[in-house]
Amino acid sequence: MTETVGRLALLWRGDREARANATPANNRYHRIFEELAARRIRAEPAVYSEEAEDEVRAQLLGVGGVLVWVNPQDDGRNRHRLDAMLRDVAQRGVWVSAHPDVILKMGAKEVLQRTKHLGWGTDTHLYRSAEALRAEFPRSLQAEGPRVLKRNRGDGGQGTWKVELLPERDGMVRVLEARRGSVPEDVPLEDFLARCDEYFAVDGCVVDQPFQARLPDGMIRCYVGADRVVGFGHQLIRALIPPPPEGPDSPEAQPGPRIMHPASATQFQRLRALMEEEWTPRMMETLGIRREELPIIWDADFLYGPPTADGEDTYVLCEINVSCVFAIPDQAPAEIARLAEERLRSAGRSG
Incomplete structure (x- = not known):
């Protein structure tokens, strides 16, 4: 019998029926399961819901590690109870990727202000209270x-809004949320800021960045396995762009497909070098994250900034995604499996 490297759980959200019926082959993570199996890692589904929390906890305490795909906000649900459970099992020796504490450092928008000096940032402000937001x-x-x-x-x-003044209408602003189907609204600035009060109660702060004029050129999603780029996705997005006359639900208002590219794609080699050689190491130093704590898979979303005097593209970070990174490039499952084996072996967590 072939010796296994270790046991690993893949965790995502679902109901009790989904948990009962989940197999390594009948979900969108099937290629990751296949690559893990090829490296002799016994991987199992761990479908999570608050109702099944005790069952999932017991399951995780029986494996060496867990890879987690759960959004911070999902149909009115959040990760508060899940994150508490993940912290608990991590303290008991289970390797968790991404650990909730690392998500808070990397995956919350506050990172845009904390790392704006790295070269991927811009004129970014952070407000920690509704009073500061109204004042500044x-x-x-x-x-x-x-x-x-x-x-x-x-x-x-x-909760991501483009805000612009309407000079001809004193005290009025035009706002547009990045959520799909949104349309611009003209509202008093005070009324809009009142909408943001709940963000401080739930999230602790609000981040403020300049709108990027090259948004119609698309967004580049840089996929990273630990500290190495594993691929790119380029997409023409419609978020924060007013819908066409046909309306927000029309085909013309929908984002374009995300075109995936390997890490070797020629057009992104400058961005890859910046990520691997400069920005990621400096981010780790700034945030106090060791390489072994980096998520197995994460991504950084970039918009095109103003070209340099030589016509070279610049890049502006608009978000880091850590909690639930999917879809992923074709090359990513193999790299996820390689990194999982590396971490299971280095930690001696055979499960």
Whole structure:
């Protein structure tokens, strides 16, 4: 009988029926299961719901590690109970990727302000209270043009807003949320800021960045396995762009497909070098993250910034995704499996 390297669980959200019926082959992570099996890692589904929390905890305490794919906000649900459980099993010796504490360092929007000096940043402000937002944001908006406000944790464009003054209408702003199907609204600035009050109660802070004029050129998603790029995705997005006359649900208003590229793609080699040789190491230093703590898979979303004097592209970080990175490039499952084996072996966590 072939000796196994260790046992690993793959965790995602679902109900009790999904948990009962889950196999390594009948879910969107099947290629990751296949690559793990090829490296003699016994991987099993761990479908999570709050109702099955005790069962999932017992399952995780029987394996060497767990890879987690759960969004911070999902149909009114959050990760608070899940993260508490993951911290507990990690303290008991189970390797967790990504660990909730690492997610808070990397995957919350606050990272945009903490790392703005790295070269991927821009003129970014952080507000830790509704009072600070009301006091400081109007001056930022008046002096610097359209801005983008982002709640600290969220996905799917929830709580990310383009805000621009309407000079001909005193005290009024035009706002557009990045959530699909949104349309611009003209509202008093005070009313809009009142909407943001809940973000401080839930997320602790709000981040403020300048709107990037090259947004229509698309977004580059840089996929990273620990500290090495494993691929890219380029997509023409519609978030924060007003919908066409046909309306927000029309085909013209939908984002384009995300075109995947390998890490070797010629057009992204400068970005790859910046990520691997400069930005990721400096991010780790700034945030206090060791290489062995980096997520097995994460991504950094970049918009195109103003070209240099020589016409070379620049890149502006708009988000880091850690909690639930999928879809992924074709090359990523093999790299996820390689890194999982590396960490199981180095930690001696055979499960």
